[in-house]
Every structure is written in C-alpha cells, then in structure tokens.
Amino acid sequence: MLNYVWFGLIAISVIVGAINGNIDAVTEAAISSAETAVTLAIGLIGIMALWLGIMKIAETAGLVSAIARIVRPITVWLFPEVPPEHPAMSAMVLNMSANMLGLGNAATPLGLKAMQELEKLNPHPETATNAMCTFLTINTSSVQLILPATVVALMGVESSSLFIPTILATSCSTIAGVTAVKLLSKLPKFAIPEQETEESNLNK
CATH class of the missing domain: 1.10.1220 (Arc Repressor Mutant)
Structure with missing residues (x-):
C-alpha cells in the first residue's frame, strides 16, 4: 500500500x-x-x-538487566507477550530511555533493533503484534524529560522554560496513545482469528 x-x-x-x-x-x-x-x-x-555497540557493552556489563529490573513492572504490563529477558525488551528499554533524554538519533537504531527482535516473536509476520503497536506508539509519543537541542534552537528560548510544559504534553500524548492501543487491541476487528493462530502453531 x-x-x-x-x-x-x-x-x-x-x-x-x-x-x-x-x-x-x-x-x-x-x-x-x-x-x-x-x-x-x-x-x-x-x-x-x-549505539548497538554500546547496547552490547551495556548488556555484557549487566546495565540493561539492572534497568530492566527497575522498570519491569511497567514493561511487563505494557508488553505481556514479550519475555522479560528477551533482547527485544532490553532494546525497547534503551530506546525509551534515549527518547526520554532527547537523544533522537541514538534512539533510532535501538528502535530498529527492537522491532527486529519483536518480529522474531511474531507468529504472523505479515501482521503487526500488539507489542509492536504499543512500542511504536511509545516511541512516537515518548515522554521527554529533556527537550532536543534542535527544537530549543529553532524556538529560540531557554530549555528550562519548556521543561514542565514538555513533560506534561508528552506525558499526555503517551498516555493517550497507550490507552488507544490497549483499547483497540481488545476489539474483535483487530484480533487475530483463533483458527489462524492454531494453524500457525501447527506449522511450527
């Protein structure tokens, strides 16, 4: 399309x-x-x-596991179908962290890596999973603790004056996005038929 x-x-x-x-x-x-x-x-x-090299070093050093443990209650609720120790989870955690710190360029490769790993868990490669949709929503509407320098430069204002409005605006967008994904995923129109799921499991 x-x-x-x-x-x-x-x-x-x-x-x-x-x-x-x-x-x-x-x-x-x-x-x-x-x-x-x-x-x-x-x-x-x-x-x-x-950044993929840094992520690998962080995984080896145990930093990713430490961050994942801290945010585990949230990530388990957001991505119930993704195992907590799966590489996709670590990539998503790092991506969200980079987005929150305003590191858009750093978040891009981590987001691509996360989608690649989520695709490995997808029983229907032609259809996006709930985890993929949720991650894409969070990645697009990510909560921003630090406004990107490029935005500050374009607006010509002090970043400190935008701190609270940025957090409020991005928090509202993220909450609205995640809520929409969770609600839409429960509608029969967006559910994968059980017959297709059973056939996929038998083919495996």
Missing part, C-alpha cells in the same frame, strides 16, 4: 510540474533529495554501529 502512496505522490508532482512548466525544478528537487537520502543513510550507519 505504501508503495502505491509514494508512486502517487511522485506521479502527481511530475504531472503538476509539467503543467506549470516547472519540470526542471521537480527534477532538481529529486536529485537533491536523493543526495540527502544517501548522506542520511551513511550517517545513520555510523550512529547505529555506535
């Missing part, structure tokens, strides 16, 4: 650009965006290598 959306956007931009006589601008924007995408991808590789 997403491929159709992107194709539609590209087709519309080309058609509108041709009608308005700005097809050269469309071509130039496409080339410029391609260069930006390559630069971003290469930069992300370095960040992912750094």
